[in-house]
Amino acid sequence: MAKNIKTRAEDYSQWYLDVIKAAQLADYAPVRGCMVIRPEGFSIWEAMQRDLDRRFKETGHVNAYFPLLIPMSFMSREAQHVEGFAMECAVVTHHKLQQDGKGGLQAAGELEEPYIIRPTSETVIGHMYSQWIQSYRDLPVLINQWANVMRWELRTRLFLRTAEFLWQEGHTAHETAEEAEQETLRMLDVYASFVEEFMAMPVIKGPKTDSEKFPGAVTTYAIESLMQDGKALQNGTSHNLGQNFAKAFDIKFLGRDQKIEHCYTTSWGVSTRLIGSLIMMHSDDDGLVLPPRVAPNLVAIVPIFKTDEEKAKVAAYIEKIVAALCGDDEVAAAKNRLSSGDITRYFFDKHTGQGVLVDWRDNRPGDKQFHWEQRGVPFRIEVGPRDVDGSAMVVKKRLDRSKDVVKLENVSAAWLRGMCESVQAEMFEKARAYRDANTHRAESYDELKSILAGKGGFVRCFFQPDREAEAKIKEETKATVRCLPFDARGKTGQCIYSGKDGAPEALFAQAY
RNA sequence: CGGGGCGUAGCUCAGCCUGGUAGAGCGCCACGUUUGGGACGUGGAUGCCGGAGGUUCAAAUCCUCUCGCCCCGACCA
Numbered sequence: 263m264a265k266n267i268k269t270r271a272e273d274y275s276q277w278y279l280d281v282i283k284a285a286q287l288a289d290y291a292p293v294r295g296c297m298v299i300r301p302e303g304f305s306i307w308e309a310m311q312r313d314l315d316r317r318f319k320e321t322g323h324v325n326a327y328f329p330l331l332i333p334m335s336f337m338s339r340e341a342q343h344v345e346g347f348a349m350e351c352a353v354v355t356h357h358k359l360q361q362d363g364k365g366g367l368q369a370a371g372e373l374e375e376p377y378i379i380r381p382t383s384e385t386v387i388g389h390m391y392s393q394w395i396q397s398y399r400d401l402p403v404l405i406n407q408w409a410n411v412m413r414w415e416l417r418t419r420l421f422l423r424t425a426e427f428l429w430q431e432g433h434t435a436h437e438t439a440e441e442a443e444q445e446t447l448r449m450l451d452v453y454a455s456f457v458e459e460f461m462a463m464p465v466i467k468g469p470k471t472d473s474e475k476f477p478g479a480v481t482t483y484a485i486e487s488l489m490q491d492g493k494a495l496q497n498g499t500s501h502n503l504g505q506n507f508a509k510a511f512d513i514k515f516l517g518r519d520q521k522i523e524h525c526y527t528t529s530w531g532v533s534t535r536l537i538g539s540l541i542m543m544h545s546d547d548d549g550l551v552l553p554p555r556v557a558p559n560l561v562a563i564v565p566i567f568k569t570d571e572e573k574a575k576v577a578a579y580i581e582k583i584v585a586a587l588c589g590d591d592e593v594a595a596a597k598n599r600l601s602s603g604d605i606t607r608y609f610f611d612k613h614t615g616q617g618v619l620v621d622w623r624d625n626r627p628g629d630k631q632f633h634w635e636q637r638g639v640p641f642r643i644e645v646g647p648r649d650v651d652g653s654a655m656v657v658k659k660r661l662d663r664s665k666d667v668v669k670l671e672n673v674s675a676a677w678l679r680g681m682c683e684s685v686q687a688e689m690f691e692k693a694r695a696y697r698d699a700n701t702h703r704a705e706s707y708d709e710l711k712s713i714l715a716g717k718g719g720f721v722r723c724f725f726q727p728d729r730e731a732e733a734k735i736k737e738e739t740k741a742t743v744r745c746l747p748f749d750a751r752g753k754t755g756q757c758i759y760s761g762k763d764g765a766p767e768a769l770f771a772q773a774y
Numbered sequence: 775c776g777g778g779g780c781g782u783a784g785c786u787c788a789g790c791c792u793g794g795u796a797g798a799g800c801g802c803c804a805c806g807u808u809u810g811g812g813a814c815g816u817g818g819a820u821g822c823c824g825g826a827g828g829u830u831c832a833a834a835u836c837c838u839c840u841c842g843c844c845c846c847g848a849c850c851a
Contacts, residue, residue: 264812265812266812290843292842294842294843346850349849349850350849350850382851411851413850413851415849415850415851416775416848416849416850417845417846417847417849417850422851423850423851427851429851476851484851495851496851497851498851499851531851532851533851535851564810566809566810567809568808568809625809625812626808626809626811626812626813627809627810627811628809628810628811628812628813629809629811629812629813630811630812631810631811631812632811632812633812635811644810644811646810647810648810649810656810774851
């Protein structure tokens with residue numbers, strides 16, 4: 263049992279923070295509501311970026327970069343958009359500092375028009391698109407940007423909700439409403455498959471209700487996941503913006519019919535919030551658990567020895583293990599690299615940057631086991647004199663703490679890849695089984711209330727979306743409609759709230 | 775933005791009521807004994823006691839003002 267981590271049963275939100283701290287994923291910054299993403303956490307983001315970026319390119323998108331600062335007047339052009347973001351915008355009003363005469367500094371050089379720090383970039387990008395797009399021949403425009411954004415949140419939690427966060431935002435412009443809708447759904451699918459395949463997190467796809475959609479969108483689609491405390495978390499959103507932003511920013515094109523028309527635009531994004539989701543979905547009371555595809559390091563090797571002779575013997579043997587996994591060239595290359603704190607890192611996969619570590623620190627082996635366990639490293643290999651003699655090693659699996667004795671002759675890159683694939687699949691199945699076991703069906707409003715008041719989780723029921731009804735239900739149950747699941751499309755029934763027939767199936771849950 | 779709480783060593787906190795040389799545990803460093811799931815001993819380093827005023831011979835402690843953070847609510851990726 264980890265002594266620096268509260269258990270999930272004791273205090274779920276403290277557990278979440280303890281896991282982050284123990285794995286050194288992030289730290290509080292000296293700025294209100296902001297965090298520092300530490301190397302362990304950032305490498306997870308890098309892995310996600312690498313995989314997602316590939317998926318974006320495969321669907322025809324290109325990357326670009328737009329400015330952090332947005333003229334304030336841009337925000338006010340789309341009425342719902344302003345309404346949605348006005349309350350959480352950081353405003354830049356000055357452009358220099360000067361001495362205040364009391365030994366400190368004060369803002370000076372007031373700007374004629376203040377800038378806001380982007381809470382999202384629809385407006386600047388819309389402005390640029392209006393200049394770039396002239397004719398249907400310029401369409402579609404399929405641009406993504408990797409950036410930071412700022413939303414001045416009053417209550418923040420590491421990764422899940424911070425004032426500044428990293429994300430990607432795709433912004434596309436199309437000739438027809440149909441094509442924009444297809445694009446919106448295509449990117450929702452990209453997100454869903456990325457989250458399921460890469461992060462091993464099962465999702466439920468579907469549109470948001472009007473009251474939950476993005477400010478300025480015609481339709482918002484989301485992927486929703488269930489966390490271990492029975493609360494839902496939105497992992498990503500894809501918006502069909504219709505002509506709303508095109509009209510606000512004058513994004514027009516000369517159509518095939520020689521008539522000028524407004525474009526149909528979309529936007530879609532996922533953020534570092536996904537890391538919070540990853541932590542809450544897979545980790546356990548012993549700390550972080552990472553799916554192999556996300557893990558920056560796949561294996562941590564813990565040497566065991568008493569004497570210097572034993573150390574030399576174990577070291578020579580470990581070199582053989584690493585050579586079997588990473589190749590002789592990498593063993594040689596690693597000798598010329600600086601390493602921090604007596605931990606030697608070898609590249610297992612140069613493309614993904616994933617590595618194998620050998621922990622030579624002067625700690626006791628038990629310490630090291632806990633250390634790497636808490637950091638979620640998928641596999642640990644323990645090597646002591648007895649293993650050298652038997653030409654074997656003890657392989658420990660993070661996911662279920664199982665251990666196996668493996669012969670050196672069976673160790674290879676393919677062997678490790680095979681184990682990674684099976685752990686990846688196991689983690690997805692485990693998460694899906696948990697979600698299914700915590701998804702309930704309600705036939706009446708009373709039933710919905712009692713399920714939400716009790717065990718929580720996802721609740722499916724027939725419900726006719728309605729702003730007032732949703733507000734009332736939220737007030738009474740703290741739950742919201744997460745989406746109208748695609749997997750129940752076409753099914754209709756009697757609305758549990760209004761009693762009217764023909765209501766679609768909705769997915770309710772309390773949410774992050 | 776309302777309600778509550780807290781600022782003292784890297785971390786968690788004691789000391790404050792009743793003013794008098796700055797403390798503990800953990801962590802860190804050194805040495806030794808240890809080492810197959812969180813070792814132990816000995817020694818050591820570390821503080822503008824959040825900041826600014828005030829009261830006093832004397833302030834971490836009392837008073838005033840400030841700043842920051844955390845928690846709980848309303849809003850949110």
